[in-house]
Amino acid sequence: MTIHQNGNISTEASDFLLNCFARSPSWQLWLSLPLSLLFLLAMGANATLLITIRLEASLHEPMYYLLSLLSLLDMVLCLTVIPKVLAIFWFDLRSISFFACFFQMFIMNSFLAMESCTFMVMAYDRYVAICHPLRYPSIITDQFVVKAVIFILARNSLTILLIPILSGRLHYCGRNVIENCICANMSVSRLSCDDITINRLYQFAFGWALLGSDLILIFLSYTLILRAVLRLKSEGAVAKALSTCGSHFILILFFSTILLVFVLTHVAKKKVSPDVPVLLNVLHHVIPAALNPIVYGVRTQEIKQGIQRLLKKGW
Structure with missing residues (x-):
């Protein structure tokens, strides 16, 4: 029970309810099949890639x-989001405990930021490989990867840890229905009786600082790569250089395009159904995860040959 300054008394909720596509309940029926297939594809393709490597x-x-x-991050994101969404679709299991909700919030925010940071490190790897090929073995070493992984995880x-902490410290004394399929930070914080200005500012400042800095460094890396490629005189060398970056660039497009569409729908939320951003939020956790390993498997000859050898051996 909570007593507020104005004298009102209210009982704090003990859990949340995920009100997934409440305005468009028919979406759940036709979304459940493709979503489950995408989930199985993401888990299977990433597991195959990890085993092959x-x-x-x-x-x-x-x-x-x-x-x-990147595959590990994709798998964790899928497991954190999609099974709960499918449980809502199939069994109407909308309830989620406070701890589970804030834990999901932490995993979603931190792992998406880790993916962005991993793309940035991969862009640097491609930059060194093309712009400084002779120095590549001495710069991009196993030790470099270990340090990069520690940096990605720690940063x-x-x-991001403060995002669920700020949301968790709020008092939820009235509504407990989240207008979303997942425990997105602002969807949860809006239910609070307290002022959430700090939550908004922190998510905006640090979210854009992390993703923005990564995108700027990725753009800078590819600008330098393109400049180096244009200086190559041999057509074969140009094609080979572009091929080594092609797969990585496609993955970045998968990651950033859905994110960009999601942001634009929020900006134009008065012109689109409120369920559209919710749908994009869910798809952003499964579509890149399903397509990333396929792109690398198809476009990278070494991975393709490795998978073929493992299939012949019967694993």
Whole structure:
């Protein structure tokens, strides 16, 4: 029970209810099948990629270690979000405990930031490979990967940790229905009886600082790569250089395009259904995860050959 300054007494909620697509309940029926197929594809494709890189000695190189990290992040994000969404669709299990909600909030925010940071490190890897090929073996080493992974985990976990802490310290004394399929920070914080200005400012400042700095560094890396490629005189060298960056660039497009559309729908929220941002938020956790390993598997000859060898051996 909470007694407010104005003398009103209210009982704090003990859990939340995820009101997924309340305005468009028919969406749940036709979304459940493709969403479950995307989830299975994401888990299977990423698991295959991880096993291939683990068992194939020829793939024990820094670039593939970074790709393994990306696959692990994708799998954790999928497992954190999609099973609960499908449980709501199929069994109407809308209830989620406070701890589970804030834990999901932390995983979603921190792991998405980790993915962005991983793309930035991979862009630097491609920059060194193309702009400084002779120095690549001495710069991009196993030690570099270990330090990069520690940086990725520490920077984003510690920075994002305050988001669920700020939301968790609020008093939820009235509504407990989250107008979302997931425990997004602002969707949860809006239910509080307290002032959430700090929550808004922190998410905006640090969210854009992390993602913005990563995107700027990625853009800078590819600008330098493009400049170096244009200086190459051999057509074969140009094609090979662009091929080594193609897969990575496609992954960045998957990650950033859905994020950009999500932001634009929020800006134009008066012109689109409120369920559209909710749908994009869910899809952003599964579509890149499903497509990332496929793109690398199709476009990278070494991975493709490694998968073929493992299939012949029967794993």
